[in-house]
Structure formats: C-alpha cells, structure tokens
Amino acid sequence: MNHTQTSDSQASGSPATGVPATGAPASGAPAGDPISAERLAAGRRAYDLDRQHVFHSWSAQEKITPMTILDAEGSWIWDGDGNRLLDFTSQLIFTNAGHRHPAIVRAIQEQAAELCTVAPQHANIARSEAARLITELLPEDIQHVFFTNGGADANEHAVRMARLHTGRHKVLSAYRSYHGGTQLAINLTGDPRRLPSDHAADGVVHFMPAYTYRSHFGAQDDHQEAERALQHLQDVVAYEGGDQIAAIILEPVPGTAGIYVPPPGYLKGVRRLCDEHGIVLIIDEVMVGFGRTGAWFAHQHAGIEPDIVTFAKGVTSGYVPMGGVAMDDAIYSSFAQTPYPGGLTYSGHPLAAAAAVATITAMREERMVEHARWLGEEVIGPRAARFLEDHPSVGDVRGLGAFWAVELVADRQTRAPLAPYGQTPEVMGRIVAEAKHRGVLPFTNMNRIHIAPPINISAEDALTGLDALDAALAVADDHVARTADDGAAG
Template sequence: MADYIDLNGAEQEFGDTAAQREVRENDRQYVFHSWSAQGQINPLPIAKGEGVRMWDYDGNEYLDFSSQLVNLNLGHQHPGLVKAIQEQAGRLATIQPALANDVRGELAKRIVEHSFEGARSVFFTNGGADAIEYAVRLARQSTGKRKILTRYRSYHGSTGTAITMTGEPRRWANDVIDGEVCHFFGPYAYRSAFWAETPEQETERALKHLEEQIILEGASTIAAVVLESVTGTNGVLVPPPGYLAGVRDICDRHGILMICDEVMVGFGRTGEWFAYQGFDVTPDLVTFAKGVNSGYVPLGGVVISEKIHNAFEDRSFPGGLTYSGHPLACAAGVATFDIFEEEGIIERVRDLGSRVVEPRLKEFLEKHPSVGEYRGKGLFWALELVTDRETREPLVPFNASGEAAAPFNAVVAACKQAGLWPFAAGNRLQIAPPLIISEEDLIKGLDIIDEALTVADSYYTGK
C-alpha cells in the first residue's frame, strides 16, 4: 500500500528525497509566504494528512494539536467532507451568488437555526477576514455611524479594516488603514490592566473602562463593539462571569451593535455551536469561517439579525463577492452539520475538555513551575509559560523574536521532535486539536506537552 499520492495521482512511498527536494525548491522559488521574512524560512513539506495526523516526505508523523490554523475541526481528509465536495463538483461545481442555489440556501438555513434568537440570514464570504469586513460594513450601513471599537489582544484578519481592528503586533506595520477604529482593554485576569484581584472585579472594571471609552468617543458616533467571544491566538482568554452580558447591556443602553467574532471558536471548538452561546448573550452580528467546513474549501460569513436584515429590504446593500456561497464550500458546510450530529461532536468536545484536558492541565500547574496559568474551554486551552510565578514574568518578552524568543522556541522544538505539532503563540502553548480526536490521542498529545514543559522549567528563575 502506498504511503501517499503525489501531484500527478501516482502512488509513492515515504523517503523519496527527489520529490521532497522538488517541493522545497518550488516553494522557495515561487511561493511568497505570509507573516514571514522570505529568506529566513524553510517550510516543512507535508506529503499526507489523515484524521488528527500529518506526515512529512520522510515519513515523520505529527499529531496535529493546532488543527492547522485552528480550522481543521473535523480533521484531515474526513470522508464525509471529501464525499460532499466530490458529489457537488459532479453535479454543479460553481454558480454565481446572484442566483439561488440549493446547497447555499440549505447551509444558510442550518446556520441561522443553530445561531442566536432573532437571527435572520447569512451573508457568505471567502473567509474570516472578509467576514469581519462585511460585518463592519453591515453595521455602518444599517446604523449610519462609522466608529468601531475593538480590543487589544485580538486578531480579526489581515485585510484593510480587519487588520486595523486587530489589537496585536501584526497590526503595527500595516499603518492605520481605517481611521475610524478605536481599541480598548478587555478582561485578562492573569495580567489585569485594572489591578483586579478576582474575576468579578475584572468584569466590573473592564466594563467600566469600556463604558467610559464609549462616553469619551461619543456613543452617537459608534456603530459597533466587536470582540472575539473567546479570544483566540492572543491567549484563549475566556471572558470572566458576566462580561459578555455586560457588554451587551452597555451596547443596548448606548444604541450600539454588538458583533461577536466566532471565526476561530465557532462550530464546536468550545463545546457550543458558537462560543457566545455559553455565556447567555445575544449578538447582533456573528462572523464565522474556519470550522464551518474545516477549511476544505475557503468559506466564511456573517449571521445577520432580523433588524439589520430588514434595513436592506428596500435599499440595496453595497457589497458582494464573486465566490460568495461557493457550492463546493457550502456542500462541505452542510456535511459538517450532518457529521456533527452523527458523531456527537459537541457532546464529545464537552466531555473530553472537562474530563481529560482540564484535570491534566491542573496537574501541569502543580508539576511544572513554568506553568503560570491554564485556561480554556472545550478543546481550546492555553498554558501561560513564565520564568517566575510570583512576578508572572513571561517565558519570553512580548512580541519576542530572534534570541529573545529562544526559550519558547526550544519548547516548541521539543514538541515537534516528539511528534506533536503545537499551536504556539507568544509565551503560550495553546491546545486546539481536531474535534474528532480520540481520547487515546488526546492523552498522547498531552503526554508530549508534559515532557516538553521540562524544557520550559529549565528556564525558570523564580523561587
């Protein structure tokens, strides 16, 4: 039996150095990579992915604990998703968005039915950044106001308004593309900007900060507050009790829309169809992408409330995309709903998160001095690594690179050497495996992280 199938459909075996060399050469000669200095990278060629694993051309196996970019919720090569795409390609490969399409309409219906009370329709995009762009446009067009408030420690995409809304360092070099975006501090109890001593204090003070900023910016100028329901790349920051409901209340009192960015955490990642559903809150607009079809074909979108939908009943919405609601992408989206039901994905995420992951991370906290805090929900967790628990000094400085990032890079290298591909960001190891992962593989991955944390411990300088 062949190890993998090559570009020409031929069966191949691992260890083909010529094939690997060609992949590397083509990549380095012709592919321009995102977020990278092109001469300083050497991307690993991947020959095969299956379930929760991927293999390089030498046959080295990696347990994918990052779900690629936290999009591969149903894993590599899920037969249900592959079949749906193949069957859709066989009957209607593409159709423009101004025409009605059965699979597009079916997916929109299912998304609305699984979203918030009062949801009315879905505008489909090509991915998460597009979804953010269009959610903002919907908010501005429907309210007649321009200003958008978003948080520091956030990532919303790399297109124009989306990168301006992003609160983390990837925004810095992109200038101010949208001058009507303002940032505010969200809750982060472990490194509180508000000197809070309890989660309840963090909620109270973070909400007071937000409302003061709204007053000073002028509520009459603000179209929407946009936030990740659970912050993703910037730390798996689960909102403290009452925070999201408090934001909803502030928005209602000041006539501002609330937009939940669910691009990373939607579709089961936290044990809910959408993460905001775990916090008893109803948004006005919701963005999604990634998990809607595990990225098998690019797809994103915005769930739109009845009120905002009705604002465009008698006037045209000024926006559109050639591939909005692409049938191949939507077919995989419909199949995702079927697979979630058939395989009990939501229930197993809740079970594995609470029964397997959380107790094990508690053990890490007790065992490894370099673990300052663990936090998360479902199959989405973070280990915050420090060199001193008392001062909470991070393992590496904020936005570290080069030699300054060496300690964290050593931890990541230890994971990869042991056969685990981690989700690494800042001074955190973040845990985000495919939602189909078996309990056995989940434990195996956690065992590898357990061992890799001894590397982090070697840099510990506290008492």
C-alpha cells in the first residue's frame, strides 16, 4: 500500500479573511416570531409523554429531566420555555452546517417527492452522487464507500472488513476514546462507558494514547509525548504479536474523550507502524469529519493516508442519519470477487444521501471548512486562551477549528481534575445552569466544557457564547476556592 503524505488544498485548508467569500450566516437573533402559546403547550405535553414512554441513552431513567427543544435555526435553539439559546453543542457535535440550513432542507424535501426510499441493492442517483463527493475529499486510492446508518455501525463494519482482509482478529484501540455504543464499538471504546458491557471477549486490546497534558509517559512536551507514546504502542504490538493484529483504530482528534490533539508526528508514527506489520489503519472521523477541525477530515492535519475512514454526523449535518466506511483499493479488492458478509436495510438511504450531497455542496459553496479553520485560529482559540489567564479552575485549553475543550482542575500545579477520571463533578451542573441563564447551551463531559458550535457560526455569535462561558466559569473558580479553603481548614 502506498501511504504518501497528503498535501493538497483540501487537506490543509486556508484561513479565511473573517467572512468566507459567500458569507457566513449573519449574527444576531434568527428570523421568526417568539414561540407561540400553542407551541409552548405542545412542548409541555411532549415532555410529559417523554417521561412516560421514552427510554434515554446513557441515563438513569428516573434521574433525568431532559430539555425540550421546540425550534432551531442557524446557531440557535429554543427550549421548552421559549428561551433562545446559542447552541455550543451542535447537538451531539453534528449540526456542522447549523440548524435548518435551507439548501439541505430543500434537498430532503425534493428527494422525498422524487424517490423517498429504495432497497440498498439498487443504484440510485442520490447515493451515487454522495459517494462521489465523499471520495473526492479523500486520498486517490479511496474510491469506494459502504454506507451505514451511523458511526457505531460504521466502525463495526470497518473492523469486520479489516479482519477479513488480513485474516487476523485482534484490534488495538486507545484508552480515552469513543467509537460507538453497539457491541463491538463499545468494546473498542476506551472511556468508562464501555465497562458494564466489556467482557474482554471481542479481540480488543487497549493502549495509552498520546495526550500531552495528561501524559501517561511523564513527557514534558509534545516531542517527548509523541516519541514515548509511539514506543509504548510499538511495545504493545510486539507483546500482542504484530502478525496477529488486524487493525489499529484511532480518532484523529478524540472527541467526547477530551478533544486532545495528538502531538506532531504521532499519527505519522502510527501509520509507519501499521505499514511495518501489515496492520490496517482505521481512522474514526465520525465526530471530527466534514469540517469540524478546519479541514475536511481531521487526519489531514497530520498528512497521513488511512486504509479505512469511518464517518457519520457532519456528513448530513445530522439532518438524516447516515454513516459510512470509505476504504482504499487494497481493502476493496478483498471483496471484489468474494462477497462481503454484511449489509443494512437502509444503507445509503436516498433521503440521507440527498442530505449528504446538499451538505457537502453547501459547505463548499459557503467555504465553511475555511471558516471553521479561521474561527479556531482567530476567534475561538485566542478568546478561549484568556480563560487560562482569568480562571484558576482552568487547567488547559486546546482544540482546532470549531472544536475546543476547556479542562477544569482542582489544582493547576498537580493538574488534579475536579473529580476522579470517569466521574462528573456536581459543579458541572451548576456551570451549565449558569451558561444557560446567560443564553448559551454548552457541551460538558466529566471535568471539561467542550466548545463545538456549528462550523458556520458567525464570529460575533461565537464571541457572545465565549463571553457567556467566561462568566459561567466563575462558578468553577468559586468551587475550587471553597474546596481549597475546606482542605486548609481540615
């Protein structure tokens, strides 16, 4: 397999000069009247029915009070009380093009009127065009896409393909990772959510990733972290048997696990290690693909070529569920004459495919990827960096594009998190409440606040949200100060 460095303009992008050529959405309140009394009443009924009948993911069912969302447009949502909130979550990091983008909505409507559904064994215009557009964004030898319903099943099928291609079974995956909630995908996952379902029976071996701020290897800088993390991975490969390993799966920038950007050289080192042992490199772009980090795919920042790329979420801006496995020619050749043992009823569903075509087209025409990169370099990054100066509760700020993490600590010197790994400190709920009071819906995980607005958010709206988070962090500062005082008194 040839794995030369990617260097085209799609990989690197270019900083925008403030506003993309076709313009990012205007800042300020979205169009539309205030939420009517009738819709508020419908929202209250929806909440009551939800509590009676809906089973929520990752939740103790009787301990949650889910927020009702009545409407959404651009970078804004309206909650069940009619409050307007700036969406700094992109929901579950998927509304890359914002809510209710007219071109995507129109494409779904037109596709529904033309060919609403069709079995996956038949060719159809929408799916064929979606596959063409997706592969155009990837290396030349990635020309084929197997469509799935979402990211978890994309990763399941990617591993299945790698195992059949290599004739091997073991798969290496990082701790502090997330790859999905289905059986194999949750075992691939490295964060604690896997533990109730992980019985170490699916051929998955975990290793420590490169994460400079919380280095497992005692590294003092990015260079040391990359070098030592690669040596650790090389040791794991040796201990597990390089000729027994089918694949290594990695998020190029881990998402819910921490938005920690791998140090320079790390992903290239993983690529070399895979080539040395004939291991398939699967890059999980489910959360970070389609512009989130200021490149079409986050692995392009590192200049590597994967064997398999999995994707979902941003490919349709979340408007219709879709995922996929994009494979290089070598993987494809294993199934050119031998049937692939797998399929899904809704693989490449026409409504999802039409949404993907419209999303990619809109992102290109409105230069959203370039805008996301500019936001990270000129707006979000510099403003969020001031959190480190102003808040003793902030230990680290890191990210790319429209994808950033603010890590909260009890002690900056020791880097002790606000709660042990795997736990969410009580104060995070109060921080979220304060941010919502100030008109912003934040995304949190464990001891971190994630900044992940739509990638086409205006600079003004982004700064409005960052100012609100800045104010809300006073809650964390107060918590840290009181905890320190209690410790001194004790």
